[in-house]
Amino acid sequence: MIRLSDTTGSKLDLSNANVLIVGERASELDILAQMLMGFGVPRIQRCENSDEAIAIAGNDSFDLALVDAVLTPADGYSLVTTMRRQPQTFVRHMPIVLICGHVRRSDVVKARDCGANLVLRKPLSTQVLFNRIVLLARDQRQFVECDTYAGPDRRFQSFGPPVGMKGRRHDDLSAHLGRATEANLSQDAIDGFFSAKKASL
Amino acid sequence: MEAKFSKPTNRLAWRVGDKGLSRAEAVSQAEKNLKSISHAGLAVLDENLDQLECLFAAAQPRPETALQDMYATSNAIAGVAGVFDLANLGRAAYSLCDLLAGFETSGAFNASAVRAHLDALRVLRRLPPNARAEAGALLANLTQLVKHMEQLTGGPAN
Numbered sequence: 001m002i003r004l005s006d007t008t009g010s011k012l013d014l015s016n017a018n019v020l021i022v023g024e025r026a027s028e029l030d031i032l033a034q035m036l037m038g039f040g041v042p043r044i045q046r047c048e049n050s051d052e053a054i055a056i057a058g059n060d061s062f063d064l065a066l067v068d069a070v071l072t073p074a075d076g077y078s079l080v081t082t083m084r085r086q087p088q089t090f091v092r093h094m095p096i097v098l099i100c101g102h103v104r105r106s107d108v109v110k111a112r113d114c115g116a117n118l119v120l121r122k123p124l125s126t127q128v129l130f131n132r133i134v135l136l137a138r139d140q141r142q143f144v145e146c147d148t149y150a151g152p153d154r155r156f157q158s159f160g161p162p163v164g165m166k167g168r169r170h171d172d173l174s175a176h177l178g179r180a181t182e183a184n185l186s187q188d189a190i191d192g193f194f195s196a197k198k199a200s201l
Numbered sequence: 202m203e204a205k206f207s208k209p210t211n212r213l214a215w216r217v218g219d220k221g222l223s224r225a226e227a228v229s230q231a232e233k234n235l236k237s238i239s240h241a242g243l244a245v246l247d248e249n250l251d252q253l254e255c256l257f258a259a260a261q262p263r264p265e266t267a268l269q270d271m272y273a274t275s276n277a278i279a280g281v282a283g284v285f286d287l288a289n290l291g292r293a294a295y296s297l298c299d300l301l302a303g304f305e306t307s308g309a310f311n312a313s314a315v316r317a318h319l320d321a322l323r324v325l326r327r328l329p330p331n332a333r334a335e336a337g338a339l340l341a342n343l344t345q346l347v348k349h350m351e352q353l354t355g356g357p358a359n
Contacts, residue, residue: 010217010218010224011217011218011219011220011221011222011223012216012217012221012222012224012227013217013218013220013221013222014216014221014222015221017216025277027241027242027245027281028277028280028281030238030241030242031235031238031242031281031284034231034234034235034237034238035231035234035235036231037230037231037234038227038228038229038230038231038232038233038234038235039222039227039230039231040221040222040227040230061212063212063213063216064213070273070276070277089209093209093210093212094212095211095212095213101276101277101279101280101298102272102275102276102279102295102298102299102302104302122279122280122281122283123279123280123281123282123283123284123288123291124284125283125284126227126228126231126232126235127224127228129231130224130227130228130231131224133213134217134224136211136213137211137213137214137216137217138214138217140211142206142207142208143206143207143208143209144204144205144206145204145205145207146203146204
């Protein structure tokens, strides 16, 4: 499980990173490139259409891809889905952030199911992009491949199966509490947590 | 249907830790870089605002025929304005996207509601940064307008 709070105080070393940015509008690619260069990324590959993006992704190993949802001939959602079905594992497993502007309701499901690691809403801020890259670096989700979906596990947090139900996955935790592994706290120790103490600064 | 689970190496994992740039350093440098392209960015925004006007005017007397193109242009403004300290302009453009997406779904169209958005975009582009109250009032009116249109046309865009 990863939390946004985990991104505080982290340093990010992108000094030899190779990042693919895909979007239809040159001005928006300029913004992304300037942000990434500020983060220390030396190699940024720009693509303005989905066909070119697929070809380039297959020729080089990228550490990260930022894909705009507005794209031609295939839109950004379809491009991510296509990348997740590529034969090369370095394309299939590439961390991908999908960037959306205005999203129609019908596109929300597409964004969730296309296989992107994260979906970001425009306008992007430098802080948000930095935090999300750190978040991706700490992402430990499994990669799922089935007939209808390929991409990172869409569950960021696993609370286990519903109460009273047996989980379907081998790593589902039981809601049942096990035996205590340590002795119970004494009443004095418990009271100690609540008693007011004078702070000396 | 069988699902295959795997745990590929996270190729970004080793990049986070004690080496590299702190968030403050990285963000500060990125902000400086963005400042260096703000002139060009604002020029593109103005081109897009002009483009919206042109699309609306060129499609008269049936401006609904330009709906898709207007939506795309408005979406471009919504995505960029906030980066160059014009967040309210971006919000108004987003509101126009909501409106146009609603029209697309319902098949209805109201030229006056679009006109009101285009005028608001022009005002917000030129409004000084300290005119927060005026911008807030304008945006609140646009939100109300979109809601009103949704009620008339049968719900928000799908």
